Amino acid sequence: MIKRIAPLALLTAVLIGVLAYSQRATGPLKVSGFIEADEIRIGSRVGGRVAAVLVEEGATVAKGQELVRLEPFDLIESQREAAAQLAARQADLDRLAAGYQxxxxxxxxxxxxxxxxxxxxxxxxxxxxxxxxxxxxxxxxxxxxxxxxxxxxxxxxxxxxxxxxxxxxxxxxxxxxxxxxxxxxxxxxxxxxxxxxxxxxxxxxxxxxxxxxxxxxxxxxxxxxELVRQAAAARDAAQATLDAIGQRLDELVIRSPVAGVVEALELQPGDLVSASGPVMSLMDNTNLWVRAYVPENHLDLQVGQRLPMSVDSFPDERFACEISFIARRAEFTPSNIQTPEERSKQVFRIKATLVEGLDRLRPGMSADLWLGEIKQPSAKNADE
Structure with missing residues (x-):
């Protein structure tokens, strides 16, 4: 009889251990989200008629690359006149500063x-x-x-x-x-x-x-x-006029502020664009992140910690991310929380910035963050 009880007791102990472990490991070891990027709406402060559209929708552009050119109309002639006026004012100042011969x-x-x-x-x-x-x-x-x-x-x-x-x-x-x-x-x-x-x-x-x-x-x-100062003031005013025209001419060439991808473009030569109005939108592919929601019982996270991320397009690969944001307030909270099970339904928004794979990953891809493989913050992040 004693021999039968011993194996039964051993089996009971194992089941209790498995149950205890399963209770501690509640919740998923990964959370899902989507890869996102900043959307930048680009325009010009001056507006005008479109002279040329230099990119197409979906094109990858570099920082500073020309995207759209607007017609200058009479700004070129105004710039020449302002340059001549500046030269005359500078000559007056030089003559006064040098004195008489x-x-x-x-x-x-x-x-x-x-x-x-x-x-x-x-x-x-x-x-x-x-x-x-x-x-x-x-x-x-x-x-x-x-x-x-x-x-x-x-x-x-x-x-x-x-x-x-x-x-x-x-x-x-x-x-x-x-x-x-x-x-x-x-x-x-x-x-x-x-x-x-x-x-x-x-x-x-x-x-x-x-x-x-x-x-x-x-x-x-x-x-x-006082005559020298007046001449210097006239020279400075002429320089300011020329600089203002130069800035307006620079605004006629719309350039990309970042390296990215043309997301939306509905523009043709001859179209009129308003001042400060957007003419296209870019996705900044130099700064990608995953927005996800983590249950409260898995919120033992810190900004700066690294964790792997996977996407369906590359199921056998992991890409390193770094937690850059953790919300201070829960979301999707039930109206009346009374039990531990209901508290586990609370989630907190996090943001994990990609540190690798930027040349292969794209905004909009579904992604999984693996919380069970988190690494502690680096010394640099810890100091920050």
């Missing part, structure tokens, strides 16, 4: 000396020699007029007897008129010299001298600082 300064000094000499001459008045010379010219003009008048009188008498021609008479008359005009000029010249310099002439000469001296001082000292 030595030759310009010497010319300004020579003008000061010339006007100063004229003012001194006006201040001193005419010299006696100048007055005497003017009197001599006036007397010579009187003699010339007397002779011209006699010649005209003689020609007039001879004309009556037809001894001289009409042409000879007219020539004598012209010489007399010229001599009279010359005498008038010489009389005025002598009167001015005898009267001396007028006050208004002195005032005008002094004003010219002050103006010339101010110009000379400006050239010696260089341009005022």
């Amino acid at each position: 030595p030759e310009e300064i010497r010319q300004a000094k020579a003008r000061v000396d010339q006007i100063a000499a004229q003012l001194e001459k006006l201040t001193n008045g005419p010299r006696p020699e100048e007055i005497a010379a003017a009197k001599g010219r006036q007397q010579a003009a009187e003699v010339e007029l007397t002779l011209a008048q006699r010649t005209l009188d003689r020609a007039s008498n001879l004309r009556d007897s037809n001894a001289v021609s009409q042409q000879e008479y007219e020539e004598a008359d012209e010489k007399m008129k010229s001599a009279r005009a010359n005498l008038t000029v010489r009389n005025n010249e002598l009167q001015l010299l005898e009267a001396g310099t007028r006050q208004e002439e002195l005032d005008e000469a002094r004003a010219k001298l002050a103006e010339a001296e101010a110009a000379w001082e400006l050239m010696k000292n260089g341009y005022r600082n």
Whole structure:
């Protein structure tokens, strides 16, 4: 009887052990989800008419690759004009910053000396020699007029007897008129010299001298600082205008911000696109992850832990993932939790980022995360 009881007791113990183990290992060792990626909607800040579409739907593109070009219209001409304006403003600034050339300064000094000499001459008045010379010219003009008048009188008498021609008479008359005009000029010249310099002439000469001296001082000292600053501000404004046009031209070429795949594209040359509106969408295949939900009784997870992942397309392979997110709040929670069995129905969302297989895996593939093969976080992740 005792021999029969012993095997029965051994069998009972084994069953109890198996049951206990099965109770501890409740829940699946894997959770399922789908591979996902960021969807990026690409557009332009300026909008316009489509000139060329350089990719097709489903194409793999590199970061920075040109996707769409918009027509520039008059922006190219505006850029040329802005560049010319910038060159002119820069030349003005360079000229002001460099100051005047030595030759310009010497010319300004020579003008000061010339006007100063004229003012001194006006201040001193005419010299006696100048007055005497003017009197001599006036007397010579009187003699010339007397002779011209006699010649005209003689020609007039001879004309009556037809001894001289009409042409000879007219020539004598012209010489007399010229001599009279010359005498008038010489009389005025002598009167001015005898009267001396007028006050208004002195005032005008002094004003010219002050103006010339101010110009000379400006050239010696260089341009005022405020003029240089104004020129620099004008140059900066021209540069800003050119940069703004350049940015608008850059916006006319829509480039891929990441390496990815063209997900949706409904665009043809000639289409109009609005400013800041999306023209296509890309899937960023450089950052893939699996979104899954883990039961509460398997939530002994940490961010940074690694675990394998499998997909139906490659059933015999495992791809490493790293847990990058664990939700702090449960989802799909029953309305009234009273028993441990109901608590096990709570799930927490996790995100596992792929660290390998990015060139072979695609968004939308169904994936299984194997929780039973989790590795502890690396030293780097642990420190973080």
